[in-house]
Structure formats: structure tokens, C-alpha cells
Amino acid sequence: MNKLKTLLVDDEYSAIEGLAIRLEAFPQIKVVGYARNVADALALISKTEPDLIFLDIEMPGQSGFELIKQLQPENCPAIIFVTAFHQYAVKAFEVRALDYLLKPVKKERLAEAIARVVARAEPQPNKQQLLEVADIVQNAAATSPTDTATYRIEQEKLLIQDGHHPAQLIPYRDILWIDAAGDYMCVHTSNETFVMRARMKSLISEVLPDGFVRIHKSTIVNLQHVAKLEPLINSEYKLTLVNNKALKVSRTYSKQLKESLSA
Known part of the structure; x- marks a missing residue:
């Protein structure tokens, strides 16, 4: 296939420089411009018509989300957000981002995104790819809740499938x-954030194994990492x-948490 014309957008020059160096290892990528x-x-988008944009979110003046709003949906390049903040992940996937990378970007995650x-x-997947995708969808559908996303227990991993991105299998221990x-x-894992459409109550009662405890109406923790x-x-x-992440435990769930930790 032809090389992907790629644009890097970040207000920090060091971030652009570092990403450009990492991208040199990928022959599929041709960086055609930088913007801050x-x-x-x-x-630059008007001039180069890129296939792919690595896009920061928090920038002076206008954000990465505001950039996307100004692009025509039918001609919008693939978007991979690159940011230091996990809290924008949900919004990123709502605007159909292809991936969401947290800084500093690891080579393995960069390779997955590319x-x-x-x-x-690719104009058409091969037969093996079609069979693999069909298998994932069929297995996921068997336990699909009423939500549009799918999640289930599979070999000690959490399956995340949102309908717009490839299935992710996340080991519970991570x-x-x-x-x-x-x-x-x-x-949240130690260095990545994955987004799924799900209900907190369903996760804790039907999906997650022992060792995951609710500490707030909007938070679940893995006791192994406390x-x-x-x-x-x-x-x-x-x-x-x-990882030094601090979370608040509400009164409603404090007794259960203490009992679980002392068990």
C-alpha cells in the first residue's frame, strides 16, 4: 500500500520531535507536516490532505476536539489522539478517534495504533481476517447486554468491544x-486507558472476578493494586x-472495602 501521509499536531515541539523519531521505525508512515x-x-490539512493525524488535545487557543469539528466528516483523516490526560478518552471515541495514546507513547502501543x-x-480484509473478526463478534454477541458494547469473561481477561474499534482483551490482573x-x-491499567460502554452495577455483579471492589458510586478498584x-x-x-493514584472511598462502601482488605 501507499505510505500514509501523516500530520503531527502538538503545541510542544519536544513532543512532535519525539513522536517523529519513533515514527521513523514505521515504513508505512510518511510525515508530511507539523503544526503547533x-x-x-x-x-496544512488543506495543503497536504493527510491520511492520518496524530493529535494533541490541550493546546493554546483551540483544542484538538475543536480541530475535528472543523473537518468534513466524509473527508476526515484517521485520528489518533496523543495526550497526557486519560479523562478525555470517552469524548475521543465519541468523535470516532481510531486510537487514544497516553504520553509518553510506548513503541508497542504506537505499533498497535498504526x-x-x-x-x-486496506480495501478488503483477507479471508483469515474475516474469520477472526466473525469469531470475535459471534462470541461477544452470545453474552451481549442491552448496551451496544459487549463485555464478558474470557480466559481471565475483560473483553471490550464498542462496535467502532477492534476488540481488546485486558487481563484482569493488569x-x-x-x-x-x-x-x-x-x-485503567498502569499506562493505558480503555473505554467501554457498560453499567457499573453489571460489571461488579456479573463480569469482574473476586478482588474487584466498589469504593464509590462511580469507582471500582482492584485490591491487588491497593x-x-x-x-x-x-x-x-x-x-x-x-501507581500513586489517589481515589476517594465513600462512606457507603468503606466498610465493605475494609473487610475485603482484611480478608
Whole structure:
């Protein structure tokens, strides 16, 4: 296939430079320009007609989301967000981003993201690919809830399938915590965030194995990754994970958490 014309958009030059160096390892990619704000990016998009944009979110003036709003849907390049903030993941997938990478970007995750773009650009998948996708969809549908996403237990892994992106299998042992964002759930590992459409109640009662405990109406933690529990006022607690992420434990769930930790 032809090389993917690629545009890098980030207000930090060091981030652009670092990503450009990593992309040199991928022969499918041809970087055709750099931009440090939305206005310059729009001008380059008009000039170069890129196939792919690596896009930062928080930039002076206008954000990466505002850039996407100004693109024609039928001509929109593939978008891979590259950001230091996990909290935008839900919104990123709502605007049909192909992937969401957290800084610093690891080479393995970069390779996965590029593979998705390449797969999307291929005019027709081969027979084996079709069979693999059909198998995933068929297995997922067997346990599909009423939501449009699918999740189930499969070989000690959580299956995430949102209908717009390839299925993800996340080992339960790698999940640190899960939090709610509207109708979506953000599944956090030590260095990645995955988004799924699911209900908190269904996850904790029907899907997640023992060792996952609800600590708030919008938060579940994996007890294996709890480093410290400190009392606050009004019978609430501050829970710290092994990656130093601090989470609030509400009074409603504090007793259950303490019992689970002491078990």
C-alpha cells in the first residue's frame, strides 16, 4: 500500500520531535507536516490532505476536539489522539478517534495504533481476517447486554468491544481501577486507558472476578493494586494505588472495602 501521509499536531515541539523519531521505525508512515496549533493544522490539512493525524488535545487557543469539528466528516483523516490526560478518552471515541495514546507513547502501543490505521486503509480484509473478526463478534454477541458494547469473561481477561474499534482483551490482573464517565466506563491499567460502554452495577455483579471492589458510586478498584488506605472525615477514606493514584472511598462502601482488605 501507499505510505500514509501523516500530520503531527502538538503545541510542544519536544513532543512532535519525539513522536517523529519513533515514527521513523514505521515504513508505512510518511510525515508530511507539523503544526503547533489548530489554525496551522487546518492550513496544512488543506495543503497536504493527510491520511492520518496524530493529535494533541490541550493546546493554546483551540483544542484538538475543536480541530475535528472543523473537518468534513466524509473527508476526515484517521485520528489518533496523543495526550497526557486519560479523562478525555470517552469524548475521543465519541468523535470516532481510531486510537487514544497516553504520553509518553510506548513503541508497542504506537505499533498497535498504526496497525489499526493500516487495516482501515486496506480495501478488503483477507479471508483469515474475516474469520477472526466473525469469531470475535459471534462470541461477544452470545453474552451481549442491552448496551451496544459487549463485555464478558474470557480466559481471565475483560473483553471490550464498542462496535467502532477492534476488540481488546485486558487481563484482569493488569486493571488498577475502573471509573464511570456517563454511559461509559474507563478501564485503567498502569499506562493505558480503555473505554467501554457498560453499567457499573453489571460489571461488579456479573463480569469482574473476586478482588474487584466498589469504593464509590462511580469507582471500582482492584485490591491487588491497593497500596494504602487513610481515614478522612465523616467515615470516608483516601485510597492510594501502587501507581500513586489517589481515589476517594465513600462512606457507603468503606466498610465493605475494609473487610475485603482484611480478608
